[in-house]
Amino acid sequence: xxxxxxxxxxxxxxxxxxxxxxxxxxxxxxxxxxxxxxxxxxxxxxxxxxxxxxxxxxxxxxxxxxxxxxxxxxxxxxxxxxxxxxxxxxxxxxxxxxxxxxxxxxxxxxxxxxxxxxxxxxxxxxxxxxxxxxxxxxxxxxxxxxxxxxxxxxxxxxxxxxxxxxxxxxxxxxxxxxxxxxxxxxxxxxxxxxxxxxxxxxxxxxxxxxxxxxxxxxxxxxxxxxxxxxxxxxx
Numbered sequence: 001x002x003x004x005x006x007x008x009x010x011x012x013x014x015x016x017x018x019x020x021x022x023x024x025x026x027x028x029x030x031x032x033x034x035x036x037x038x039x040x041x042x043x044x045x046x047x048x049x050x051x052x053x054x055x056x057x058x059x060x061x062x063x064x065x066x067x068x069x070x071x072x073x074x075x076x077x078x079x080x081x082x083x084x085x086x087x088x089x090x091x092x093x094x095x096x097x098x099x100x101x102x103x104x105x106x107x108x109x110x111x112x113x114x115x116x117x118x119x120x121x122x123x124x125x126x127x128x129x130x131x132x133x134x135x136x137x138x139x140x141x142x143x144x145x146x147x148x149x150x151x152x153x154x155x156x157x158x159x160x161x162x163x164x165x166x167x168x169x170x171x172x173x174x175x176x177x178x179x180x181x182x183x184x185x186x187x188x189x190x191x192x193x194x195x196x197x198x199x200x201x202x203x204x205x206x207x208x209x210x211x212x213x214x215x216x217x218x219x220x221x222x223x224x225x226x227x228x229x230x231x232x233x234x235x
Contacts, residue, residue, distance in 0.1 A: 014071030111156030133184030
């Protein structure tokens with residue numbers, strides 16, 4: 001499997017080189033989101049561990065970093081990137097050689113861990129996923145390991161945003177299952193105070209979960225008081 005690939009179109013980051021610090025099939029994650037493009041089969045992992053050595057990633061970066069069409073490097077993977085215990089060292093090494101912003105896309109399940117909080121500044125940008133405002137919807141949409149609860153995830157997002165010195169952003173994936181909670185999700189976003197809120201929609205999941213373009217446009221109005229952008233802007 002490719003550890004480094006792209007450029008890809010990334011909401012809010014332009015064209016980005018993607019780095020997968022897990023690079024496993026099936027996926028390795030502590031969530032099993034209903035809209036996951038990697039499918040529903042995978043390995044559930046709670047402990048952080050190393051998957052890929054740093055030299056392998058830097059080897060594959062090659063001249064990708066210097067392509068004019070590349071605006072950023074984003075860590076996103078075949079699972080939750082923060083489960084890779086060397087993800088911060090990898091980000092620092094890339095920042096040393098890359099004239100690009102380095103970003104992390106995370107499901108936020110590990111943001112309450114002191115070691116994780118202490119090292120977040122290895123990145124320039126953090127994009128934190130938030131798809132629910134209640135435990136019930138969190139379980140229905142994100143389907144986390146039974147030890148992970150919604151309120152703890154929200155507390156982790158708030159603490160990470162407070163401590164992070166770079167650009168902290170929130171990404172909300174709009175689905176049939178969470179449309180009734182958008183006002184509450186928007187209020188959490190206002191409480192957190194990220195630099196941007198991105199409204200995304202899954203392109204490859206079952207149509208029963210998808211929302212319409214009209215609903216996407218109407219959802220923007222719920223997020224007043226935030227710098228809100230929609231994935232429709234890149235279509």
